[in-house]
Amino acid sequence: MRRAALALAAACLATLASVPAKAETLIAALSTHRIAIASNFTGDQLAVFGLVERDGRSVARADPHDIVVTVRGPQRMLIVREKERVGPIWINRSQRRFPDRSIYLSVATNRPIKEIVSEDAARRDRIGLANAQRSQAGFDFDFDIGRYRDALIRTLEGKQLYLLDERGVTFLSPALFSSQIKIPATAPTGPYEVEILLYAGGSVLARQTTNFEVVKxxxxxxxxxxxxxxxxxxxxxxxxxxxxxxxxxxxxxxxx
Known part of the structure; x- marks a missing residue:
């Protein structure tokens, strides 16, 4: 009888050990889902706020949480041209096309990206201005495309359409966070996708997406x-x- 009880207890412990602990869940929302552009529009901003929970309760853990908020705007065909000076004039020498690329792109984190994930993980998870526009497959058969991509990022950063803020997410508590999304006056109209990633120890724990729209x-x-x-x-x-x-x-x- 005693041996049977011990065997039953061991079986119960083994069953409990085989059940994985419930991972954190991410609850996030936007302050508004619609930004209206009128004749006097000079830019706007909206807030992203969220809560990290486990089993329906806010939770803190030994490894600090990290949040990456990526906003991708309407997609268009973008063309980067390289100019060359011939005598007194400049002419287009070569160009690269970037189909289905976001005109607006914003990345906000609570600390520098290199402190959150490795370079390989950043490319895999499409974190950062250079990686957020990569295809899901992650292969670039044009080995010369890197400098065109860098030029595209510099150009759109100059127009305030590409934004990177590595201190743009604030933790109000170990489980509560917020961030601001800046919409410049030159922002294109259309749908915008907001992706929120929750990290801990360099691994993705949860992901949530939402959206808003910029309309005239x-x-x-x-x-x-x-x-x-x-x-x-x-x-x-x-x-x-x-x-x-x-x-x-x-x-x-x-x-x-």
Whole structure:
């Protein structure tokens, strides 16, 4: 009887040991899911805030948590051209096309990326401005494309469309965090995807995605809709208005 009880207890312990502990879950949300662009739009920002939980409770652990917030904007075909000086003029020498690349890209972390993950892991998880635009396969058959990619990043950083802030995530407590997403005045309209990654010890513990949209409102939206839905009438109206204002200018400023 005693041997049977010991065997049952050992079996129960083995079963409990084989059941993995429940990993952390990530709960994140945005302060708004819609940013409206009007004629006086000079930029905006929205907040990302979240909570790390395990078994429905906020949790802290020996290894500190790290958060990486990546925002990818509307995708377009982007072209990078290399110019060469021939005599007194500059001409386009060569170019590289980057299909389906985000015009807007923002990466925010609570500490430098190299302190969170290794370079290989950053490439695998698409962390950072250079890695966030890589294909899922991760292969670049054009070995010369690296410098074009770097030039693309520099150009869009200069336009404040590519942003990297390695102190852009703040932990308000061991489990509660927040971050700010800056939307410049030149931000394109369309859908934006927000990806939040939770790290600890260099490994991904949880991932969550959400989204928001940048839209035009008022007269800007009406004009944009007319240009896309009725391009012929829109072009005709533009030409008529140009002629009208030109005629009015000659009448007002003519010399008798």
């Amino acid at each position: 409102t008022g007269a800007e939206q009406s004009m944009a809709s007319a240009a896309h839905e009725r391009p012929f009438l829109y072009g005709l109206a533009t030409a008529v208005l140009a002629l009208l204002f030109g005629w009015l200018a000659t009448v007002i400023f003519r010399r008798d």
